[in-house]
Amino acid sequence: MKTIKVSLTFPPAKVTFPLMTMLVRQYQLEVNILHADIRLNKTGKLIVEMTGKKENIDEALTFIEEHGILYHIFNGMLTWQEDKCVHCGACTSVCPSRALTIKAPDYILNFDKEKCLVCGLCVKACPLGIMRLAQADNDE
């Protein structure tokens, strides 16, 4: 079994295409939608976690591509230099999944790895430039 995190970009004409159902039925994948931004006649975006047999995932990705939907596999891991962090919160402002948060009572930067989409928005938003996406070995 393998799990990947993938972003899917739907051209406006494809936003009504029932891709998730097909991934489940045809490729026996378990799909978990982490983030969705879909509106009629606009470019749509989904971030999905897929779990299944390696060959099924590979076939599913080919299927996705054949249908004109762009995909990008996230295969990194967010790291930052904790000793240099000032806990300002700028990274939390752009985090789409709220994996990065700063909350009462201590207002310390909190990171929930499970929620992270590895999108890298925080890396650019960090005013100190101390965040980066490192390669992770998440095969198999």
Place this chain on the structure above:
Amino acid sequence: MAIKTIDEINEKIREGKAVVVTAEEMIDIVEQKGAKKAAQTVDVVTTGTFSPMCSSGMFINFGHSAPPIRMTKVWLNDVSAYAGIAAVDAYIGATELSESQGMAYGGAHVIEDFIGGKDIRLYAESPGTDCYPRKTITTTINKNNVNQAYMFNPRNCYQNYPAATNSSDKTIYTYMGTLLPQFGNVTYCTSGQLSPLLNDPEYRTIGIGTRVFLGGAQGYVAFEGTQHDPGQERMTNGTPANLAGTLALIGDVKKMTTKYIRAATYEKYGVSLFVGIGIPIPILDEDMAIKTSISDKDIYTKIVDKSGRTDFSQRVSYQELRSGFVEINGRTVPTAPLSSMKIAREIASELKTLIKQGEFFLTEPVELLPRHDKRLNKLDIRGD
């Protein structure tokens, strides 16, 4: 009704008997004991803030070389510094960008590196004069070998600041961070209930000459800050509902620490400087006890649209902003701070310790800041 004077408080500090609490601790004290009792018990309330403050910079007097140069153009690590003053004086502004690295490095980084004890490359040019014959100089400087270095920040400690959002269809990159399209997020920047000027909203004790904690050193309020605008609408508790007072601060850079002065780069916007400031507030009477007991739920700002598309404006309390979400047009929008509450607390707490140990004394303002009726002049575009 005055309960005590600053002289009396300093006497207690000297004797190690002063009661010092942070502005956050003061909230509970006033709630439990009442303002009158709190004013009798507490001598000093400490505040703190650690925020990006663009209007900051550093004067350096490099010392004279042999033969001497009257520097007219100066670069520090390839960042231009203003040298249109005396021979070896220059001012490096926090937001000035590197000529080779652009936004990746700027004046703020030079200041942080300087405070961190690193060597800084100095290159200066001059036309050469009879009294200053040298025409160029290339050398390295650091905080141990320059003659003097002091921070002079024309505008710090903004009393309040609007929160930012973006109504447009595109992500915009601002000094309030990255703002996502269609009201995708809201950013705000304050230490709120711990913020210096929100705890002395009518500038009764903070004025020209006030000794402050600046970047880890003891500095001073030099003057009202640029854009000081006290005549803004006030809430009944005295705090402004918008931008209002500001402070110009000065302090010895050689005594500062990179724990409290940090360079920042905001994506596609530019460079700024995180400045750590703490100001002690003497509890002279019941009124100052009430003022310093203010909490985030009583402090308001407005959310504004930074895309420039609309004149959207929504009043909001800092308690709501700190909750992580606000409601805009019936939708729940995530909020995020840009100012570090964690370090603001460390500053308020460090200042408290310094005062308790008799290492930091309070000052009577030499002059009070303008409190009313000051209005900002706009820049008219005249001529061609």
